[in-house]
Amino acid sequence: MTAARPTALPVVQFHSRAGCVDLGWGHPHPAALPVDAWAEATHSALRRYGAAALTYGYAAGPGPLIEWLCERLAEVDAGPPEPAQVFVTGGASHALDLVAALLCRPGDVVLVDSPTYHLALRIVADHRVEMVPAPADEDGLDPTATAELIRAIIRRGRRVAMLYLVPTFNNPTGRSLPNERRSALLAVAARSGVPVVEDDTYRELAYPAPAPASLFSGAEPGTVVRIGSFAKSVAPGLRLGWLTAAPSLVAAVTARGYVDSGGGVNHTAALALAEFAASGAYRRHVEAIRVRYRRQRDALVAAVRAELPQAEFVVPDGGWFLWLRLPHPYGGTELLPHAEAAGVSYVPGRQFFVADAGHSYLRLSYSMCDPETLVEGVRRLAGAYRAAGLSERSTPLPG
Numbered sequence: 001m002t003a004a005r006p007t008a009l010p011v012v013q014f015h016s017r018a019g020c021v022d023l024g025w026g027h028p029h030p031a032a033l034p035v036d037a038w039a040e041a042t043h044s045a046l047r048r049y050g051a052a053a054l055t056y057g058y059a060a061g062p063g064p065l066i067e068w069l070c071e072r073l074a075e076v077d078a079g080p081p082e083p084a085q086v087f088v089t090g091g092a093s094h095a096l097d098l099v100a101a102l103l104c105r106p107g108d109v110v111l112v113d114s115p116t117y118h119l120a121l122r123i124v125a126d127h128r129v130e131m132v133p134a135p136a137d138e139d140g141l142d143p144t145a146t147a148e149l150i151r152a153i154i155r156r157g158r159r160v161a162m163l164y165l166v167p168t169f170n171n172p173t174g175r176s177l178p179n180e181r182r183s184a185l186l187a188v189a190a191r192s193g194v195p196v197v198e199d200d201t202y203r204e205l206a207y208p209a210p211a212p213a214s215l216f217s218g219a220e221p222g223t224v225v226r227i228g229s230f231a232k233s234v235a236p237g238l239r240l241g242w243l244t245a246a247p248s249l250v251a252a253v254t255a256r257g258y259v260d261s262g263g264g265v266n267h268t269a270a271l272a273l274a275e276f277a278a279s280g281a282y283r284r285h286v287e288a289i290r291v292r293y294r295r296q297r298d299a300l301v302a303a304v305r306a307e308l309p310q311a312e313f314v315v316p317d318g319g320w321f322l323w324l325r326l327p328h329p330y331g332g333t334e335l336l337p338h339a340e341a342a343g344v345s346y347v348p349g350r351q352f353f354v355a356d357a358g359h360s361y362l363r364l365s366y367s368m369c370d371p372e373t374l375v376e377g378v379r380r381l382a383g384a385y386r387a388a389g390l391s392e393r394s395t396p397l398p399g
């Protein structure tokens with residue numbers, strides 16, 4: 001291998017800070033990225049498809065990837081989409097941006113689960129809509145109260161463009177919406193006409209598998225758009241994901257000017273992924289990372305139980321996150337500077353809410369660190385908790 005060209009410009013999004021155990025980032029463990037198998041898949045795609053691998057791709061994504069994805073979703077979900085219901089995207093973020101571009105008009109209301117993936121809030125906000133939290137409790141989004149809220153918003157003369165949630169292994173809570181609520185939410189979507197955007201990014205990271213059936217698989221046609229990603233199951237740098245939706249929505253995405261001009265999104269990487277899948281590497285890889293992330297989850301859970309028994313949490317059945325609630329109403333917000341000073345970091349719960357809420361919570365990610373590092377991170381966090389004196393103070397701070 002030749003040496004990398006020296007550059008003063010960054011190569012990657014995240015660099016670990018010296019001396020800091022960073023439990024903030026939802027990034028894969030470096031050893032879980034399939035470098036050699038991906039090199040093989042890329043060669044294989046180039047050998048098999050030749051120039052067709054390097055030219056503009058078919059608008060909805062290359063056929064071999066779409067067909068395999070439908071087969072895979074038949075295995076890991078309650079039912080597969082039809083190929084005409086699939087569009088390959090540049091990751092789930094891109095899928096959400098595309099869907100929002102199609103469904104939202106400036107000034108619309110978009111309902112979002114609370115808490116929900118904080119960076120999805122950024123993507124939705126780009127579309128100049130008003131985000132309103134959908135009513136939720138410990139079990140997740142409350143469909144009955146959400147239906148009432150939709151009616152109230154419409155009575156005020158506003159349009160509700162869509163409802164966004166991560167019903168399976170939610171980021172940040174790790175929890176999945178119970179089945180009765182899934183059915184009730186599908187009924188609300190069908191009755192109200194408000195499209196549900198289901199972020200299914202963590203489906204493959206189920207410990208133990210299988211994940212619950214998606215909303216999409218049980219929905220009336222045209223009521224749910226589901227977005228997915230290969231960022232967690234293979235590698236985020238690929239920028240590959242997908243959406244499944246009514247063929248009319250797929251056709252509308254396909255007709256967008258930049259697809260018309262540029263062809264299918266990330267065509268060469270998409271063909272390499274099709275090879276990665278066809279060779280069996282995808283299946284082996286997902287089985288291996290399930291074992292890894294489950295071990296990392298268990299290490300973090302055990303460490304929090306031992307070192308920080310004041311924290312309440314539910315052990316997640318999948319995903320990458322542990323969602324802790326501290327007894328102090330501002331615990332998650334106030335602890336952060338103490339934690340950083342002690343050499344550990346996390347994302348404060350407030351960031352996952354549209355409203356000014358969630359200050360008692362914090363999100364720890366177990367994806368990026370070995371079990372020993374997770375244990376050390378929690379040891380530091382517990383030290384910071386004692387240093388902050390949060391257990392002694394029960395009165396909330398102002399604001």
Ligand SMILES: Cc1ncc(COP(=O)(O)O)c(C=O)c1O
Pocket residue numbers: 026090091092093094117120166171199201228229230231236240241
């Ligand atoms: C719920 C959720 N959706 C989407 C994403 C982003 O996915 P992608 O990298 O495919 O854009 C993430 C990444 O953290 C996520 O947690």
